[in-house]
Each structure stands twice: as structure tokens, then as C-alpha cells.
Amino acid sequence: MPLLKVCGLTKKFYGITAVNNVSFAVNTGEIVGLIGPNGSGKTTLFNCITRMLIADQGRVLFNGEDISNFKPAQIAQKGLARSFHFIRVFIDLTVRENILVAAQHHQQDNDLEQIFRTKNSRLLDQEILIKADKIINFIGLQGLTNEKAGNLSYGQRKLLSFSMAIIFHPKLVLLDEPAAAVNPTMIKRIGEYIRTLNQQGITFIIVEHNMEFIMGLADRIIALDQGSIIADGLPRDVQHDYRVQEAYFGV
Amino acid sequence: MKAIKENKYSIFLIIGVLLLVSILPLLVNLPFVLHVLISTLMYIGFALSYDIVTGQIGAVSLAHASFFGLGAYVTALIGKAIGAPFWLNIIIATILSIGLAIVMSLPAFRLSDLSFSFATLGLALTVQLVVKNWVKITRGPMCIHNVSNSSLWFNGILEISRTNLIAYFYLFLMVDIVIIILYRLISTGRLGRTLTAVRNDEVLASSVGINIQRYKRLTFFISAGIAGAIGSLWAPYISVVCPDYLSMDYTLNLLAIVFIGGSGSLLGVVGGSILLTVWPELLRVTPAFRLIIYGLFLLIFVTSIPNGVKGIISNVNKRLKIN
Known part of the structure; x- marks a missing residue:
């Protein structure tokens, strides 16, 4: 049984079909790269999957x-x-x-316990801290632990939002351009x-324009163009697919 | 001193100040001064209850006076009918206010932001109209006079009558301390973080698994319950309960207090309550210019200090940090 199965997903904005009858499946343990030119529907697809x-x-x-x-x-x-x-x-x-908030729905205590700081509630807080x-x-x-997230730079916010997505040990993570505007050392670490x-x-599904990063990381690449899947396969096969080359690399 | 420390110790600061204030009635036993003090204490609790929903989770409700008014009416009517002890009045008023909040939340929380505010405004006006026109029970615009005095006793030990202003003063002081502690427990810790998260970004909050609706409702109900309790204490003190209690005037006062003081901040809201209750009373020395000066004051304050009392405090903190 695949972990995620998308069947015939379609999303229209007025006249434009942003996602057009997209179907694919992702198995547990895969890293899937999602590529495609700007406006090809990658982010809309993520938004539809997460409702x-x-x-x-x-x-x-x-x-x-x-x-x-x-x-x-x-x-x-x-x-x-995501x-x-x-x-x-x-x-x-x-x-x-920020990270604590992202992790907290795992903590199984009710609001009253939280308001009155019961022992159970405090223990859960310690664990997650x-x-x-x-x-x-x-x-x-670590130097910015107590800094307001509003004071962070764009790159730092990106790293923070990446950690917020993975902190609660999800089964599947949808990452939207985790490597954009991050320095090369940090890209490597990510x-x-x-x-x-x-x-x-x-399991990961990653939207990324950094080809070196995504081709090296992903087990499988899905290429989108104008809302439809144009290629789905091993990174090097997709890279050499003529439709992908046409749509994405402009060859 | 960091901004975080301001939050950490503000509760002790405020309770300390309130305890200092508690000596005041023993020094100046003038009815007018006591009345101003009691009104201020009432507004501190009332504004804090409002800030739980408006400042913490960021849902600007315009129906807060309805709960206050309902609490006052319930108490007045119970007093007329059976004359229950004051703690029973408070419990009944709180429960009924939460009940009204639940009914209001059904349509209102289907909307968000400005539409939510307008929905609550409409609901508040409806409730006020019902109270105004249900003459058989509420006496409508004729008001309920002489709200039962005897309704304020506590197991017969401590009798609080309308003429005994000092007793009222201490009653409101105690209620305020309870509300301040409750506010603090709600606005910090994990629940406080959740509320801030929802206020900052609802989409992100839902993407990390926070049930936004649930927390909005929770804060709305808690704040309604507290407002009902305060209304229930206010009715016997002021002894007349009119439909005006449910009017927008009260809600507008609260809006001014919360936003001039600094929404979402304990010190800010308490500071705003003191400022906006004491100042208009002081202006009574010039009755003719009172409202003009008050209006000008609000205008100057809002334009020159956009972050409110909270902003002044954090500026002072920053200076302290540098030196």
C-alpha cells in the first residue's frame, strides 16, 4: 500500500487549470523530487494535498x-x-x-492541565524542550534560541520552518524549496x-529548483508542466526526457 | 533586562502595586475617591477578560458588553426573585454568559477577521434589543432599580452593603488578583504559545496541527465567563441595571483600553485600564471641557505612542539594558 496516493487531482483558478488530473503514488521510505517551471502547479498541488x-x-x-x-x-x-x-x-x-508550538499536538494533555500546569503537563514540556x-x-x-522569529533573516526563517515541519516526527513531509536562499554549506547539511x-x-516530497541538490537527493523525480505530470521516474531518466528538457531546461 | 523578563515579573509587579493600593481606602475615605478606585478595579478585570480573546488570539469581538450586561441582569433578577448569596449569583451569571457565548460562537466563528467582528457586533445589538424590549422581565428602558443588597453576603460572615464602599473595594481587589493570575496562566506556557501562534498565522498554525477553531472558542468562552462574573458583582454595587450595560459604549471603552494600553500584555492592559478610568474622572474638575480634553488626549496618545503603555515599558526596559 502506498503511503500517499493522489488520484485525479484537479484545481482550477477561474480559467487557469493549475493542477490538471494529477495522479501518482509515493511509497514509504521514498524521497520524491517534484520539479517543473514556475507556475507549473507544484505549490498548488501541495496546497491541495494538505487541504x-x-x-x-x-x-x-x-x-x-x-x-x-x-x-x-x-x-x-x-x-x-509541510x-x-x-x-x-x-x-x-x-x-x-516556534519549534515547541510545532511539536505540541503530540502532547496528550488537555487544556485544563495546561492552564494549571499539572505535573504531567510539565513533564511533557520538559521532554519536548x-x-x-x-x-x-x-x-x-543556538545563538538565537530566545530571539523573536520576526527578527530573523529570510534564510534563518527558512531553516526554522524546515525544523518546524520535521519536529513532530511525521510520516510524510512536503518541503517547498528547502534549499532556496540557503548557503551552500547549509544546503549540504539539510x-x-x-x-x-x-x-x-x-518519506519526503520535495519541490526544488536547485537541480544538483534534488537530483543527488531524490530516489525518484516527478516533473510537472502546466499542471500535468510529464515525467515520472529515476532522476537521470527524467533529466534526459525530451519533454522535461523542453519545458524546464529550455533546450 | 529582556522583554521576556518584563513578562516574567510583571505579574508580581502588578500584584505588588495592587497590594499597595489596598492601603489607600484606609488613608482616604472619600466616597468619590473610592468610587474611582472601584471603577478602575472593575475595568482592570473587565479589560483583562476582553484581552484574552482580543489580544491573545487576535479575534476582535465586539460583543463583550453583552456578557457583562447579562451577568448584571441575571444577578438583579435573581436578587428580585429569591436573593441568592453572591457566590451563587456569580456562578449562575458565569454559566449563563458562557451559554450565550456558545450560542454566539455558532454563527460568529464561521467567519474570521473583520467579518467576525461585524458578526459579533450584530449579535451584541440583537441581545441589547431583546433586553430593551422584553419589558415583562427586564423592565426594558425603565431599568431594574435597587438591586438586592442582601445578595452580597458571604456565609453571613462578611456582609457587604452598598454603603460600605471599602468592602466593595476589597472584593473587587480580590477578584482582580484572581483574574490576573488566570490571565497569566492562560497567556503563558503552552496554551499561551498556541494562542500567539493562531494570532500570528492561522494557516501555519493549522499546518502544524493546531485546531484553530477550538482555541478561538475556548478563549471566547473563558473571556465571556469572566465578563459575566464581573457584571454580576457590578450590578449590586451600582444598584441600577439598565440596557445600556449591554451597549457598545462598554465595548468601545474596552477597545480603547486594550489598544491604548497594548493588547496581549498584562502590564499594558492594566496600565490602560488605570489611565482610561482615572483620567476622565480627574477631568471632572472642568465639566465643560471634560470630554473635549479627553478626546484630544486619546488622539495625542494614539498618534504619538502607537505601541501604547506596553511600548513605553519595553522602551524603558531597553534603556535599562543598554546602561
């Missing part, structure tokens, strides 16, 4: 369950995380608090980290 946008047609099955009618928060709780193309962070929260600090160290923001997490069993 930030409501698709006009088609179904999405996650872990065998039809999530087409779920709310975005429920989908996240099922273990499908990062955003236009980087989003909680600007009034500190770097650490250690996890958060570990990931802050990894992305190299790549290595994605691979480590992948070995731990997390």
Missing part, C-alpha cells in the same frame, strides 16, 4: 485513509507535515517557542539531514 486549498476533483489517500475531506490540522495530526514556499513563522514567538533544543543546535540557530531522517523512515 489548504480545496481541490475541484480528485481524491487523496494517506496511509490508506481518504483525507480529501479532512481539515488541515487533522491532516497534520495524521502525520503529514513547509511553505512563502516562508511562514510565528513572528511574535521566539525560535524555540530537549527535542527542540537539539534541533536548534542542528540548524545552527541534504544530509533529510537523508538521515529518511533512513529513520520519514
